[in-house]
Amino acid sequence: MDSAIGDVQEVTAGECTDCYFLDTGMYETAGYGGVYIVDDDNPAVVETGLGTNHELILEALEELEIAYEDLAAIVVTHIHLDHAGGAGLLAEACPNADVYVPAPGTSLLADPSKLVAGTKAAVGDQWQYYVDPLPIDEDRIVSVEEGDVIDLGTHELRAHHAPGHAFHQLVYEDPANDAVFVGDAAGIWAPGPETITETSPPSDFDLEECLADVEMLQELDPDVLLYTHFGPRAVGDNAEAALEEYATVLTEWVDEVESKREELEGDEAVLEHFAASSEMADTWGAEKASAEAVMNARGVLGYLDADE
Incomplete structure (x- = not known):
């Protein structure tokens, strides 16, 4: 999407209505992480970013003339902090919003201390771009499972379990x-170069489960894929092919990491190789x-170890 950090963009991909997107400037990087707002009878924010720059989301609500008190739902696909890190801050500002969280992650957003420790281990020096997430009152958290529906009015969000990237991940069909x-x-999804690339962070990544998630999405056969990273992508009648491309990219990525592990001496050498050779x-x-x-x-290295 051709927009600046913080700009509110109407999603016009496919035949989408009532949906808006903004770049939160995640990791001080344009075009990497964003959130969606569904402006319906029961307005919702879908994804919340790191918490850094959460005020951009609040400003977007103001621009759309959605009062903080009228926001009904804060929805996260999973509890990795690039998706759920801002949930507590938004809940504090929007006192009537329920926070919809995949069931396995509810306790970790009520008390995020373990989540913070795990994130620091996973992201290393990138932690400098995070803020400590605010705990969310358990009374505000709604546990979401496979098949649950979040009613927004004209729109509803149907939850589908997608555990390959993380065991606590759901996708939401509109x-x-x-x-x-x-x-x-x-x-x-990188919309500038129109490139799809892998995401396989520790510690829950599982290739076979990821490929099963792709098949589930193919069965849903949507016209539009709404990526947190990054932005809406109209695929029309080509959803199956677009998603199959990701399955191929991910499989080849795992093969590449495994091959480098066999070639180089030690996992640190593998990490150094990929640190120096990213195409992004x-x-x-x-x-x-x-x-x-x-x-x-x-x-991927953790996945390969677990698969032995």
């Missing part, structure tokens, strides 16, 4: 828009591209 909020189940530097900048490659390689 039938009225023939769209799916895919979280990280369909990879990372022109899109995200060298620092973010390198850090992303290391994190994804580390996730």
Whole structure:
């Protein structure tokens, strides 16, 4: 999407209505992480970013003339902090909003201390771009499971379990828009170069489960994929092929990491190799591209160890 950090963009992909998107400037990088707002009878924010720059989301609500008190739902696809890190801050500002969280992650957003420790281990130096998430009162949290429906009015969000990227991940289907909020189940979409790339962070990444998630999305056959990373993508009648491309990218990525592990001496050498060879530097900048490659390689190495 051709917009600046913080700009509110109407989603016009496919036949989407009542849906807006903004770039939160995640990791001080344009074009990497965003959130969606569904302006319906029961307005919702879908995804919440790191918490850094959460005020951009509040400003977007103001621009759309959605009063903080009228926000009904804060929805996260999973509890990785690039998706759920801002949930507590938004809940504090929007006192009537329920926070919809995949069932396995509810306790970790009520008390995020373990989540913070795990995130620091996974992201390393990137932690400098995070803020400590605020705990969310358990009375505000709604546990979401496979098959649950969040009623927003004209739109509803139907939950589908997608555990390959993380065991606590759901995707949300919006039938009225023939769209799916895919979280990280369909990879990372870079709209500038129109490139799909892998996401395989520690510690829950599982290739076979990821491929099963792709098949589930293919069965849903949406016209529009709403990526947190990054932005809406109209696929029309080509959803199956677009998603199959990600399955191929992810499988080849795992094979590449495994091959480098066999070739090089020690996992640190593997991580150093991928840190220096990311192809996404022109899109995200060298620092973010390198850090992303290391994190994804580390996730694959953990998966390979568990698969032995």
